[in-house]
Amino acid sequence: MSITADNSIQYDAIVIGAGVVGPAISTALARQGRKVLLIERDWTQPDRIVGELMQPAGLKALKSLGMIEAVNNIEAIHVDGYSIFYHGEQLIIDYPEKSVSHKIQDVPCCATNENSKIVSDSTLDAKYFEENEREVGVAFRHGEFISNLRSIAKKQPNLTCLKGTVIKIEKNDLGHVTGVMVNETDRSKVVYNAHLTICCDGIFSKFRKTLGQSNVPTVGSHFISLTLENAELPSPNHGHVVISNEAPILIYQISPVETRILCAYRSPKLPTVNDVKLKKYLNETVYNIIPESIRPSYKNALLNSRIRIMPNSYLVAKRNEIPGLFVMGDALNMRHPLTGGGMTVGLNDAVLLAKLLSPDKIESFADHSKVLDQFMEFHHERKSLDSVINVLSIALYSLFSADSKYLVILQKGCFHYLTKIPYPIALLSGLVPEPFMLFKHFFAVAFFSIMFNFRENGLVMFPVSIYEAIFTLYTAIVVFTPYMWQEIVS
Ligand SMILES: Cc1cc2nc3c(=O)[nH]c(=O)nc-3n(C[C@H](O)[C@H](O)[C@H](O)COP(=O)(O)OP(=O)(O)OC[C@H]3O[C@@H](n4cnc5c(N)ncnc54)[C@H](O)[C@@H]3O)c2cc1C
Incomplete structure (x- = not known):
């Protein structure tokens, strides 16, 4: 040097x-x-x-x-965009x-x-x-x-x-x-x-x-990573996001041969590679929720690829x-x-x-x-x-790793909102740096989710839906507002 x-x-x-x-x-x-x-x-x-x-x-x-x-x-x-898998449904944006x-x-x-x-x-x-x-x-x-x-x-x-x-x-x-x-x-x-x-x-x-x-940063979760070889991706040239009852999984090709898989793990504490719970998560949970075509290369990676872990910091x-x-x-x-x-x-x-x-x-x-x-x-x-970019990353992680009833309502609403209005990808990709647009779409998702929940619950459950609507809106405010506020006033 x-x-x-x-x-x-x-x-x-x-x-x-x-x-x-x-x-x-x-x-x-x-x-x-x-x-x-x-x-x-x-x-x-x-x-x-x-x-x-x-x-x-x-x-x-x-x-x-x-x-x-x-x-x-x-x-x-x-990379042309994202391919989102939500409990078996697929959406390309x-x-x-x-x-x-x-x-x-x-x-x-x-x-x-x-x-x-x-x-x-x-x-x-x-x-x-x-x-x-x-x-x-x-x-x-x-x-x-x-x-x-x-x-x-x-x-x-x-x-x-x-x-x-x-x-x-x-x-x-x-x-x-x-x-x-x-x-x-x-x-x-x-x-x-x-x-x-x-x-x-x-x-x-x-x-x-x-x-x-x-x-100092705060750490809310970790990403567990493996390198897949010759993975067959359902949507080549797209980032794949898998949403399930677990934390989200991200998959994207990084070279003609290699594909990165990042599995979010809901633990603020650094898990060890030999942790029994982590192994079960990778061997069973992740294996069962990723798209079928990726499973052979994922199985191979579990045997041959180094497991690497990084904190997700804010x-x-x-x-x-x-x-x-x-x-x-x-x-x-x-x-x-x-x-x-x-x-x-x-x-x-x-x-x-x-x-x-x-x-x-x-x-x-x-x-x-x-x-x-x-x-x-x-x-x-x-x-x-x-x-x-920062607030959207936190908001989407909260929704995609939903661990409460109201976050699940927001998660479902968010997926169906994106099927109709894919605009949030313009925010995620950094192409439209307009905080007001983020605010608008985030709360549009919240209201859409509430309406979706009303429809799913049906007339009989109307009183329950009202109760859920209040808590869903409250959850949306809690997920979004403190982060946006910190970003704006800091
Ligand atoms: C799991 C994970 C996945 C990510 N994936 C993406 C992604 O797909 N796309 C994306 O845009 N962002 C992603 N990021 C974020 C991205 O990696 C960082 O935002 C980016 O690397 C920050 O760049 P940087 O230059 O600040 O730091 P770094 O790229 O980390 O560079 C820091 C450099 O400083 C050097 N250094 C440190 N201390 C010293 C010292 N005392 N003296 C001399 N040199 C020193 C280090 O050796 C290093 O080379 C990801 C982050 C994580 C945790």
Whole structure:
């Protein structure tokens, strides 16, 4: 790795972490002429079960950053939308037409004609993306995507990559962040200085607490993952969501051969791979509720694939108010991974930050007061996209993992609402970042569910239906409002 990192100079920006967001923001700033140091503890290709399905709005952000080539030559699979299985019924919802989507402007100095279009490769067809009337997403092996992002970053002349683990955020007497302390392979506790330190150290961030001691995520459930080989998917090129009496299951192809299955497990505590209850859940419950055509490859994976477990965390974004420090990506903000929105939020945040810090707006990052003003604007401007994606992820998880009578009523209503009005996919994919539309559709689902329940119960049960209507509405309010409120006022 580069040994040109220089601890005697002042960088414009130090970026901690080269996962999804780190290379994106580093590249953008370097292209804008800033001197950037990108520090990553492990530059080998990651082998993780996260960040494998990118929503169309995530692709748009990559285009706007001029980094769309990161999805090329990694055997990525195009994704047209979702296929939902609800107690044996199936519903296919494709991404919306392009005319519905909000536009994202290009980031100054980043996007060109060459670097903002997907090119055809062994699995992706450029024409399919360009000429399609509808929006399209992609799914891929996470590690290869990250390697591509890192390669783009490494090509930037103003950007130095350093292998090392950041162990401390350095501050001066005024409490302003001045840089970081790093343990490198052959020397420890090296201090690097920068006007701005951007922290993108991911889900298990060590440094998010710099924004406040109480800034810690909550974990409500876990995802148990296996890799299926040559799975026969009922709806190729779609994310599959299986809704049953259990927590939801997510299945999507990540390469021509591999398919990811993520089984939600209702436990805030980390289950162990050898846990008897977990084994029974995977061997019996999941096996019986996934579509039949997938079962042979799933059975095979139970014998041969490594079981991996990740927490499903939630964290509301806290304002970046410390001079010299900016926290972003999962370190700043997390939502339930059910809707695959994390990379979309992180990359759109990179787009927004790079626009707000571009040289025509900020001459030098040393001007802390001006930079802080831009951070405040960032915080307000990002709300529309992040509140929609975050709140929807939590609301859908609550409905799809329904564990009470009233959530079951909402779950049933939601499925049947989607058969008539598929619009919520425009919100889920990040293409329509309008919190009011989310509010409108969520409560439309609630009222639809209540009406559906009236119809199902029939006249004889009318008094019971009234009682259930009140509690169903109350449940909908409890599921939705506190999260929306937190997102809006934070
Ligand atoms: C089970 C699961 C499935 C998911 N699936 C999807 C999906 O399909 N689609 C989607 O959009 N999102 C998904 N997400 C969310 C997505 O993975 C994250 O939002 C995204 O990876 C966040 O990017 P990041 O750059 O903030 O963090 P990361 O990608 O985690 O990168 C953090 C980087 O920082 C480095 N690092 C950490 N500490 C240090 C240190 N002290 N010094 C130096 N380097 C350090 C790490 O090595 C790592 O490379 C999923 C999440 C989970 C939990």
